[in-house]
Amino acid sequence: MSPNATLYLALAFYAAGTIVALATLFARGRHAQHAGLALMIGGWVSHTIWIGTICARTGHPPLTNLPEAASFVAWTVFLAELVLFIRYRVHAASFFVYPLVLMLLTISAVVREPFAQMDPSLRSGLFTTHVLLSTVGVAALLVGLAFSTLAFVQDRALKSKHRGALWEWIPSLNVCRTLSYRTLAVGFSIYTLGILAGILWSYRTTSELIDLRVKQIGGVVAWILFAILLQSYISGVYRGPRTAVISACAFLATVIAILGIHRV
Amino acid sequence: MALILVGLNHRTAPIGVRERLSIADAQLPVMLTELKAIGGIDGASLLSTCNRVEAIVSASNEDVIDSIVKWLSERSGAHRTSLEKHLYVLRYEDVIKHLFRVASGLDSMVVGEPQIGGQVRAAFLIAQRCGSLDSLLERLFEGTMRVAKRVRTDTGIGEHAVSVPYAAVELARKIFGDLRGLQALLLGAGEIGELTAEHLNGFGLRQIFVANRSHESAQQLASRFNGQAIYFEGIDPYLATCDIVIASTAAPHYLIEPPQIERALAARRMRTLFLIDLSVPRNINPDVAKIDGAYLYNIDDLQQVADSNRELRREKAEKAETIVAREVENFRHRLVAQDAVPTILELQQRLESIRTAELEKTLRKLGPITAEQRESIEMLTTQMVNKILHYPILRLKDSEPHERESLRETIRKIFGLR
Numbered sequence: 001m002s003p004n005a006t007l008y009l010a011l012a013f014y015a016a017g018t019i020v021a022l023a024t025l026f027a028r029g030r031h032a033q034h035a036g037l038a039l040m041i042g043g044w045v046s047h048t049i050w051i052g053t054i055c056a057r058t059g060h061p062p063l064t065n066l067p068e069a070a071s072f073v074a075w076t077v078f079l080a081e082l083v084l085f086i087r088y089r090v091h092a093a094s095f096f097v098y099p100l101v102l103m104l105l106t107i108s109a110v111v112r113e114p115f116a117q118m119d120p121s122l123r124s125g126l127f128t129t130h131v132l133l134s135t136v137g138v139a140a141l142l143v144g145l146a147f148s149t150l151a152f153v154q155d156r157a158l159k160s161k162h163r164g165a166l167w168e169w170i171p172s173l174n175v176c177r178t179l180s181y182r183t184l185a186v187g188f189s190i191y192t193l194g195i196l197a198g199i200l201w202s203y204r205t206t207s208e209l210i211d212l213r214v215k216q217i218g219g220v221v222a223w224i225l226f227a228i229l230l231q232s233y234i235s236g237v238y239r240g241p242r243t244a245v246i247s248a249c250a251f252l253a254t255v256i257a258i259l260g261i262h263r264v
Numbered sequence: 265m266a267l268i269l270v271g272l273n274h275r276t277a278p279i280g281v282r283e284r285l286s287i288a289d290a291q292l293p294v295m296l297t298e299l300k301a302i303g304g305i306d307g308a309s310l311l312s313t314c315n316r317v318e319a320i321v322s323a324s325n326e327d328v329i330d331s332i333v334k335w336l337s338e339r340s341g342a343h344r345t346s347l348e349k350h351l352y353v354l355r356y357e358d359v360i361k362h363l364f365r366v367a368s369g370l371d372s373m374v375v376g377e378p379q380i381g382g383q384v385r386a387a388f389l390i391a392q393r394c395g396s397l398d399s400l401l402e403r404l405f406e407g408t409m410r411v412a413k414r415v416r417t418d419t420g421i422g423e424h425a426v427s428v429p430y431a432a433v434e435l436a437r438k439i440f441g442d443l444r445g446l447q448a449l450l451l452g453a454g455e456i457g458e459l460t461a462e463h464l465n466g467f468g469l470r471q472i473f474v475a476n477r478s479h480e481s482a483q484q485l486a487s488r489f490n491g492q493a494i495y496f497e498g499i500d501p502y503l504a505t506c507d508i509v510i511a512s513t514a515a516p517h518y519l520i521e522p523p524q525i526e527r528a529l530a531a532r533r534m535r536t537l538f539l540i541d542l543s544v545p546r547n548i549n550p551d552v553a554k555i556d557g558a559y560l561y562n563i564d565d566l567q568q569v570a571d572s573n574r575e576l577r578r579e580k581a582e583k584a585e586t587i588v589a590r591e592v593e594n595f596r597h598r599l600v601a602q603d604a605v606p607t608i609l610e611l612q613q614r615l616e617s618i619r620t621a622e623l624e625k626t627l628r629k630l631g632p633i634t635a636e637q638r639e640s641i642e643m644l645t646t647q648m649v650n651k652i653l654h655y656p657i658l659r660l661k662d663s664e665p666h667e668r669e670s671l672r673e674t675i676r677k678i679f680g681l682r
Contacts, residue, residue, distance in 0.1 A: 030418065158439060158559050161568070168420075172441030173536065236533035 004109075006050040007071075011102075011109050013043025018098040025095065025165045033091050033169075040098060044078050047105065051075060060123070063131040067108035070258055074104035076139030084143065084179060092169035096146040104258070126204065130197035134219070137191025138254055141226055144184035145247050148229070151176035152244045181233045188226050195223060215260030222253035265306070265400060265603070265669075266325055269354040269362060270332045271318030274373050277350035284340040287312040289390065295339070296396040302335060304328040307398030309391040309405070313383050315373055316366070320359065322400040329353055361592045363404065367412035369422060370584055376421035376577045381412045403599065411591045418587060419580040424573035429460040431569040432540050432561070436464060436508055439538050439559060444468035449499065449506040450491075451519060453481050456542050456563075457512020458488075464508060465489050473502050477513070503528035503537070510540045511547035518549040529557045540566070600668060604660040607672050610681050611656065615649045 017039030024032045051071065054062040062068040081097040084090060150166070154173045157164050170176065202208055229246050272281065287295050292310060299308040299319060307322040319332055333351065337344040354362050362371070367384040369376045388405040391397050397405070416422055425434040433443075440446060448469050450461045453476050461472055472491035476482035482493035494502060503509065503524060511519060520539070529537060541548040541562040553560040561569075623645055627638070656675055663671050675681070 030420075154438070158435070159553070161561070161565050163572075172437060173439050174441045236535070 004050070006046045006053065007105070007109055010043045010046035010050060011105055013039050013046060014098070014102045014105055017043060018102045021094045021098050024091075024169075033094070036094065036098070037085070040078065040094075040101070041082070043101075044075070044082070047071070047075050047078075061128060061132060063128075063135060066259070067111045069131075069135060070104045070111075071108040072135050073139050073142070073258060074101045074108070076136055077101055077104070077142050080139055080143045080183070081146075084183070088171065088175060088179060090147075090150070090171050090175070090179070092150050092166050092171070093143070093146050095166065095169070096149055097143065100142060100146070107259075124201065124205075126197055126201040130194055130201050133190050133194030133197060135194075137187050137189075137194050138222075138258070140183050140187025141191060141222075142187075142251070142254065144180050144182075144187050145251050147176050147180035147183060148243065148247050151180055152247075177233075181230075184226065184230050184233065188223075188230050191223065191226070195219065213260065215257050218253050218255075218257030218260050222250055222257055225250035225253060266323050266328075267321075267356045267359045267400065267404070268323060268326065268329060268332070269318055269320045269359040270329060270336065270351060271311070271316060272350045272352065273316035273318075273371070276352055281340075281342070281347070281350050282315070282317065284342060285312075285317040285336060286314070287317065289386070292387075292390045293394045296391055296394045298339075299332070299335065300396045302328060302331045304331070307401040308396045309387060309401055311366070311384060311387045313380065318366075320363065320401065320404075322398050326355070357592065357596060360404065360407075360595055361588065363408045364411045364588045364591060364595075365585075367408045368415040368584055368588060369412075370415075370581055370588065374426055375581050376424075376426075376584075378416070378422040381409075381416070384412065385409055400599075403602070404595075407591075407595045407598075411588065411595075414591070415584045415587050419584045421577055421580040421584055424576050426570050426574045426577065428456060428542070428563065428566045428570055429463045431566045431573065432460045432510075433463045433467065434573075435559075435561060435566075435569065436538055437467070439536055440507060442468075445470050446507040447471045447473070447505060448508040448510060449502045450474045450485070451496075451499065451509070451511040451547065452476055452513030452515075452543065453478075453485050454512030454514070454542060457510050458485065460510055460512075460540060460542065461489060464510075469508075473506065475499050475502075477515075500524060500527070504531035507536070508538045508540065509548075510542065512542040513547055515543070515547055516545055518547060520548040520552065522549055522551045522555060525552050525555055525558050529555065532557075542566075600663065601661050603668065604657075604663075604672070607660060607675060607681070608657050611675065611679055612653060614679055614681060615653060619645050619649050 017036045020032055020039060021036030024036065051062050054068060058064070062072050077097060078101045081093055081101075084093065150170050151173060153164065153166055154170050154176055157167055157170075158173065225246055229243065229250060232243060232246075272285065274282070287310060292312070295310055296308055299305065299310065299321070304323045304325060305321045305328050306324065309320045311318045311320065317336075319336070321328065321332065333344065333348060336351070337347045340347060363384070365371045367381050369378065369380050372380050384405075388397075388409070391405075392402070425431040436443060443464065444467070446469050448461060448464055448471075450457055450472060453474075465472060472486070472489040473494050474482045474486040474489070474491055475494045475496045476485070477496055479493060479495060482496075485491075486493040499519075503520070504527070509520070513519065525537065525539075529535075535557070537558045539548055539552060539558060539560045541560065544563060546562055548560060548562075550560065550562075552558055623641065627633070627641070633641075656679075660668070660671060660675065
């Protein structure tokens, strides 16, 4: 069996899960939502096996190149979503998280270069720490953005007094904002530590603090935007549309940073 | 065995008739004993709510209907003929369907209302405690509660508020989630405002402040909620500390203007504020709705929410009817299968005893045979018996309720069962 079989299986599960979950926007069936979740969990199990295969074959975490990093971010994003779902039962986050997971894993499947051996110069604890923390941080920030989007949609629905298709699925505005704030705060802290570890590793290996390429610029811009977003939550000066614009830009910068990972 | 329901409800009888038949919970055990004492009734239960009074019985035949109507007429003190025009009589499958619909809230005055599920459950428990249920009614009530739960879980029919005060509660929960620990400010002593505050308070508000032009009225109203009366002129600091503001005064002008809310939100560090304006003319300037963090709903907005929820409930009711129809069919099949079990078992035992006896006779005649030969003969006779039994059992299980009794009798006669 091809080592990538589990990747394609995961992709098929994720695609089916996403379609089923999105269909509930129109059908409003709880069973369909649960079926979508079950499919996504099936995909995640398969995804886990694929990541495990990479680790076993290469002897390092699956973070060496774009497909591996995108796959690991997708894996972590779904794990975070699953944990939050079990704790808070927020169905609506699936409308944003599932397509995101599917999109990230599609990148892994399209850009085929997994199982690459790591450059010996990159085999350092500091580098691994940088990559792991950045990836987990980005995953948490993306989930935070999903909840921030839900809070925005809910805010608009309450303001306009017109319920949208998501009304029944979205929990209270307070829950959305609290979850968004918490995941953003946790993700931002981890991401910041990841960036610091990267700067330190870069300084140790090249005597430069930062190598300004697409992924680094995207990563730093995303960090600044997430900092503004978080600051607006902390100071309580969030504005619906303003928060939405910053969130969209932060998401874009994050995607650019991920796509910028061609080879580390 | 006949399953019968005799009763009346809000559609068939005016309140004057319903209240004469209504049975208080404390009276139910005595009434159940009386009902069960009617000749021919094997199991009895009574469902009495403000909208319906129904006697559900299992009996050996349908002759008991007349006795039940007589009993109802006697205890209500109404003439039998005048009562009969309000009564409906349901039989077997219709009883199952009716009870499933009632417990699911589909037969209620307000479709989907959740209280009826609890009332059906209470009726079941009282009848069970009194020992007035037979196995058929036990199974029926257990099935009813299972179906009602399924309908509510699968359709969410009772989730949406269909009155203005409840619509306000629904919106408050959509904004704050848990209402426990929140504070509310009630301006004025209007009836609908009071009702809304009462419903909100039911969800565990920490404190309700009441302000009214007449401080005495404010104090009286506050005491109802264990709240605190405040002076009308000093509401501004409370706008900053309260999460929900309900305005329901007769004032002909705005009492709350945007600058007051801006100041309050700044002091609240932008924590959300939900404003409910139930007054006509309005007491809260509509421009308040433009401020971020403030959600303003007036009486029309809330009425619209209630109306659209009613529409939503109607849609969900259609889905619920499909579930009920399917469950009635499933229940009926299970009931038939369970009813047929004793006859099937007896039939199997009868044929097995014939098979064993005849086999022993034949084996004695044959003399010594090998174990393999004996096993082959055993298998042959068992298969023959099974084939003979197959169609009678199948017909018994699949039979319609009205033909099952006669079918069972025929089978018993043909095969000589006791």
